Amino acid sequence: MYRTTHTDSRPHTSSLGDDAPELLGDDSTVRTDGTSSGDSLPVARRTGPEALAARPGADSLPPNTFGATTPPADGRGVARAHPDEPGELRSRPDGIPVRTETPGPHSDPRTIGTEVPPDLSIECPLGCEHPVPHSATRLSPVQRETFSDNDSSGGDPLAAAAGVGTATETAQAPAIRLRGARLAYGTRTVWQGLDLDVAPGEFIAVLGPNGSGKTSLLRMLLGQVAPSAGAVEIAGMPARLGNPHIGYVPQQKSFESGVQLRGVDLVGLGVDGHRWGFGLRDRKRRRRLVAAAVEQVGAAHYADSPLDAMSGGEQQRLRVAQALVGDPRVLLCDEPLLSLDLANQRLVAQLIDHRRRIHGTAVLFVTHEINPILPLVDRVLYLVDGRFRIGTPDEVMTSEVLSELYGTEVDVLRVRDRLVVVGTGDSFDAIGGHA
Ligand SMILES: Nc1ncnc2c1ncn2[C@@H]1O[C@H](COP(=O)(O)OP(=O)(O)OP(=O)(O)O)[C@@H](O)[C@H]1O
Known part of the structure; x- marks a missing residue:
């Protein structure tokens, strides 16, 4: 039985x-x-990026509690500086947000003056509004996929902008x-x-x-x-x-x-x-x-x-x-x-x-x-x-x-x-x- x-x-x-x-x-x-x-x-x-992006049933979950939003179709988010960071986010003439030169306690000096990736409208679960993920070396498969449209360096432009190596190097570090x-x-x-x-x-x-x-x-x-x-x-x-x-x-x-x-x-x-x-x-x-x-x-x-x-x-x-x-x-x-x-x-x-x-x-x-x-x-x-x-x-x-x-x-x-x-x-x- x-x-x-x-x-x-x-x-x-x-x-x-x-x-x-x-x-x-x-x-x-x-x-x-x-x-x-x-x-x-x-x-x-x-498995890998596709699995995160196309996970069956994931869509059936209610909207997340952090109010994360989908990046706009043009791939640009709304840049908001972290309250602790004196460095401002400004737009370049081509519309790409960049950081100014004043680093704050949260900021990674490698990202100052560099292009900011397009998921800026996603809020940090801990309430801070990081213009980049906490660590450029910690891109999830989803993030790597999100950024791949802007790929100028091995599929991981954020890592490249941050000077921390190619996507292959960072993505493969377990x-x-x-x-x-x-x-x-x-x-x-x-x-x-x-x-x-x-x-x-x-x-x-x-x-x-x-x-x-x-x-x-x-x-x-x-x-x-x-x-x-x-x-x-x-x-x-x-x-x-x-x-x-x-x-x-x-x-x-x-x-x-x-x-x-x-x-x-x-x-x-x-x-x-x-x-x-x-x-x-x-x-x-x-x-x-x-x-x-x-x-x-x-x-x-x-x-x-x-x-x-x-x-x-x-x-x-x-x-x-x-x-x-x-x-x-x-x-x-x-x-x-x-x-x-x-x-x-x-x-x-x-x-x-x-x-x-x-x-x-x-x-x-x-x-x-x-x-x-x-x-x-x-x-x-x-x-x-x-x-x-x-x-x-x-x-x-x-x-x-x-x-x-x-x-x-x-x-x-x-x-x-x-x-x-x-x-x-x-x-x-x-x-x-x-x-
Ligand atoms: N400190 C210890 N000394 C000796 N044996 C231990 C010790 N800790 C765990 N064990 C034994 O190791 C085995 C695995 O224990 P563990 O708690 O890791 O299993 P588990 O899969 O998490 O179990 P559960 O689903 O019940 O939580 C068990 O047989 C347990 O009795």
């Missing part, structure tokens, strides 16, 4: 250990040719890079031989049953767990504790009663990061950033309350604000939608999606429920009992692949825009969502 599987039960199969055959080798890691596996999932998926990574606790290997490159702006869903090592992967990237073998780099450096370029949304745990922390204090920790002692100017900036981040997650009306007086969903929105407020290059999310109602799930997913689109922040999103984020996902990393598979949802979320990973028969069905995973035993996890 078939049944929908969204229980938390663990697979019956045991860990394969060091000598386990790799179900998947290097060739399973990154397919960028845009082909679909041609199996039961009818929607063809593409936000996360694992080579032959192995996770073991004591003598027990959880997974091994993991190769993964995550591009700036890419959205990767990490799926798998309980105990398959999803959270541990995030902990490895955070520097909390050392790889037992292989190399792990994130945001351009080996994984280590205290990397300021990482935003982290931890697994939901309610704050204990008696925690004397307000919502704004929690978000403020994301700004403070690794610095101590603030001047007046920093304090003002901190206040502004915190207020903007709180506003963006729709928490302004309750963020001054103590955390222990908030619902789980209210707390979770503030955790997302805390993760984003530090302007991360990589966002690691551990089941961030847990305990949120549908409206809040959508809000949080949009916040994260907007972040990666506008700022090129790479996203690794651990979840048991792919459906709420299915339209946003570029690739899936699916871990099961020491085995794994990486590819687009169409490549991985198939009856064949999941049956192979789980070592038993699994059916993957598409019901409207949702995936439903149906199995024949108890050894499955919540992966397909509720039909």
